[in-house]
Amino acid sequence: MVRIKKIYSVINSVKVMPYIFILPFVITFLLFFLYPMISAVIMSFQKIAGFEDVTFVGLKNYRNLLNPHYYSALRVSFLYTFLTIAILIPSPLVLAVLLNNKLLRGRNIFRSSLFMPALTSVIVGGMFFRFAFGTQPTALFNQIIGFFGLGPITWLQGKWTGMLAMVVLCVWRWTGVNIVYFLAGLQGIPKELYESADIDGANNLQKFFNITIPSLKPVIIFVTTISVFGGFSMFAESFAYWTSRSPGDIGLTLVSYIYQTGFNYNNFGFASAIGVTLLIIIMTVNVLQLNIFGFFKKD
Amino acid sequence: MRNKTKQSKSGLYSSFIILTFVCIIFLAPFFFMLITSFKPGQEMLSKGLTLKMNFDAMTLNNYRIIFFEDNRYLTWYKNSLIITALYTVSSIFFSSLVGYGLAVYNFKWKNALFFLVLLVMMVPLEILLLPLYRLMITLNLMDTYLGVVLPFAVSPFAIFFFRQYIIGLPKDLIEAARVDGCCEFMIYFKIIVPLMKPAFGAMIILQALTSWNAFVWPLVVLRSSGKLTLPIGLMSLLTPYGNSYDMIMPGAVMSVIPIAIIFLLNQRAFIEGLTAGGIKQ
Numbered sequence: 001m002v003r004i005k006k007i008y009s010v011i012n013s014v015k016v017m018p019y020i021f022i023l024p025f026v027i028t029f030l031l032f033f034l035y036p037m038i039s040a041v042i043m044s045f046q047k048i049a050g051f052e053d054v055t056f057v058g059l060k061n062y063r064n065l066l067n068p069h070y071y072s073a074l075r076v077s078f079l080y081t082f083l084t085i086a087i088l089i090p091s092p093l094v095l096a097v098l099l100n101n102k103l104l105r106g107r108n109i110f111r112s113s114l115f116m117p118a119l120t121s122v123i124v125g126g127m128f129f130r131f132a133f134g135t136q137p138t139a140l141f142n143q144i145i146g147f148f149g150l151g152p153i154t155w156l157q158g159k160w161t162g163m164l165a166m167v168v169l170c171v172w173r174w175t176g177v178n179i180v181y182f183l184a185g186l187q188g189i190p191k192e193l194y195e196s197a198d199i200d201g202a203n204n205l206q207k208f209f210n211i212t213i214p215s216l217k218p219v220i221i222f223v224t225t226i227s228v229f230g231g232f233s234m235f236a237e238s239f240a241y242w243t244s245r246s247p248g249d250i251g252l253t254l255v256s257y258i259y260q261t262g263f264n265y266n267n268f269g270f271a272s273a274i275g276v277t278l279l280i281i282i283m284t285v286n287v288l289q290l291n292i293f294g295f296f297k298k299d
Numbered sequence: 300m301r302n303k304t305k306q307s308k309s310g311l312y313s314s315f316i317i318l319t320f321v322c323i324i325f326l327a328p329f330f331f332m333l334i335t336s337f338k339p340g341q342e343m344l345s346k347g348l349t350l351k352m353n354f355d356a357m358t359l360n361n362y363r364i365i366f367f368e369d370n371r372y373l374t375w376y377k378n379s380l381i382i383t384a385l386y387t388v389s390s391i392f393f394s395s396l397v398g399y400g401l402a403v404y405n406f407k408w409k410n411a412l413f414f415l416v417l418l419v420m421m422v423p424l425e426i427l428l429l430p431l432y433r434l435m436i437t438l439n440l441m442d443t444y445l446g447v448v449l450p451f452a453v454s455p456f457a458i459f460f461f462r463q464y465i466i467g468l469p470k471d472l473i474e475a476a477r478v479d480g481c482c483e484f485m486i487y488f489k490i491i492v493p494l495m496k497p498a499f500g501a502m503i504i505l506q507a508l509t510s511w512n513a514f515v516w517p518l519v520v521l522r523s524s525g526k527l528t529l530p531i532g533l534m535s536l537l538t539p540y541g542n543s544y545d546m547i548m549p550g551a552v553m554s555v556i557p558i559a560i561i562f563l564l565n566q567r568a569f570i571e572g573l574t575a576g577g578i579k580q
Binding site (some may be wrong): 033035286 | 412437453530566574
């Protein structure tokens with residue numbers, strides 16, 4: 001009895017308890033993060049023909065990256081990331097500024113309506129756009145361009161129109177989320193800044209560029225970071241349109257390429273090499289981006 | 300001054316018009332999906348998703364197929380519900396424990412551990428896809444609910460969120476309970492948990508949404524048609540066999556409805572869950 005009490009008091013001490021609380025994270029971290037991470041790096045130097053049939057091949061997988069598919073995947077991933085950022089920062093920012101007016105009627109309804117697409121899965125959204133971008137002249141987007149006298153387009157077959165389709169799906173789903181982030185940022189800007197600008201006779205445009213944008217810098221950095229992240233790890237959008245193979249690699253992103261080589265061709269070593277380069281790219285772009293924003297500067 | 304109010308009034312009108320226009324565009328896909336869900340699947344296949352509406356030709360047949368004919372849709376729905384419940388409960392339970400541990404105690408590896416939490420958040424899961432897949436084979440978890448949930452049962456994002464929230468709570472309650480001889484677990488469950496209700500609300504909604512819509516990992520783990528979740532199941536309907544095309548749009552519509560209802564009832568919790576993690580640091 002005394003012994004049980006002693007064990008209890010050791011476990012219950014503030015020295016031991018924290019380790020019990022954090023245990024779930026430590027276990028999953030080791031098993032489902034660190035271990036796979038290390039084995040991904042190791043696998044990228046291997047040729048894996050079966051579970052037991054593994055040979056080290058040095059840098060061969062990395063040399064194999066120099067092929068047209070990998071270049072397409074790089075191009076698609078970079079372009080997609082660039083375009084989604086170019087659209088998903090300015091337009092939600094402007095919409096958030098318009099929404100951030102207490103006198104505006106129905107602002108809650110507007111905000112909720114713009115957020116609704118974020119509730120759908122990429123697949124559900126993709127199902128709509130897949131058929132709306134149909135090749136038939138009667139499909140939605142062909143009807144719309146037909147209204148302006150333009151001929152039916154085979155949207156999901158062309159390089160640029162395929163990219164457009166992926167970007168549209170992403171913009172539709174994410175605009176509302178970014179609006180929520182920007183609105184939260186806008187509410188943190190002190191009113192006095194605008195009041196004193198009013199006294200100085202600044203117009204709305206001047207206020208927007210000289211007060212709103214500089215004050216929102218942390219939010220812009222945050223949104224850019226998650227967009228870089230989401231952009232380079234994009235896969236589901238492409239899968240929703242073309243499953244794992246697209247005509248002329250127009251929908252082949254780095255992650256689709258990993259999926260294709262890994263699960264369709266069972267080439268795990270090569271797929272892991274793609275994954276390692278993807279990790280390096282994401283980390284580099286994020287560090288560069290934070291540098292450009294002066295995140296590491298001490299001021 | 301008069302000029303000023305006039306100007307802001309016209310600004311207000313133009314904001315209203317712009318926003319109305321943008322909202323119509325953003326809501327249009329929902330409207331078209333709903334309309335298309337009442338049209339025969341063959342029509343969508345041959346004509347694409349079209350603006351033309353022939354209200355006479357609309358039928359409830361697609362929904363009848365889903366509910367009364369032999370198909371997997373309702374099984375996928377059930378699978379999605381089970382996986383979402385499992386994931387949400389485990390990630391909230393475990394992540395809040397870890398968040399509490401990181402927030403209230405001082406111990407040797409605390410900062411290093413917090414750094415690791417951030418690190419996991421910053422590495423996309425897609426890179427770990429293949430090694431995790433092999434791990435699932437080794438652990439015999441392929442094609443199981445547990446295989447979908449277990450690798451992500453502790454969510455770094457939720458840990459981060461709970462840690463920030465608990466740091467903001469008053470500490471003297473904990474001290475007082477310790478003086479009373481309350482054991483550490485009891486302090487957490489009896490004192491902290493009731494104070495965390497808003498945080499739980501926000502995270503439950505966000506995690507459930509993430510899991511309900513999750514695609515990449517379930518696609519890898521789930522193999523047999525009876526085990527699929529809704530997004531994967533919907534993708535598998537893109538075959539010309541049987542009446543699968545009839546089920547696509549009603550299937551998509553029905554998968555959005557429960558989330559839309561939950562969202563409309565709990566908008567504040569949704570938005571808190573999204574913003575608190577990201578910006579207020």
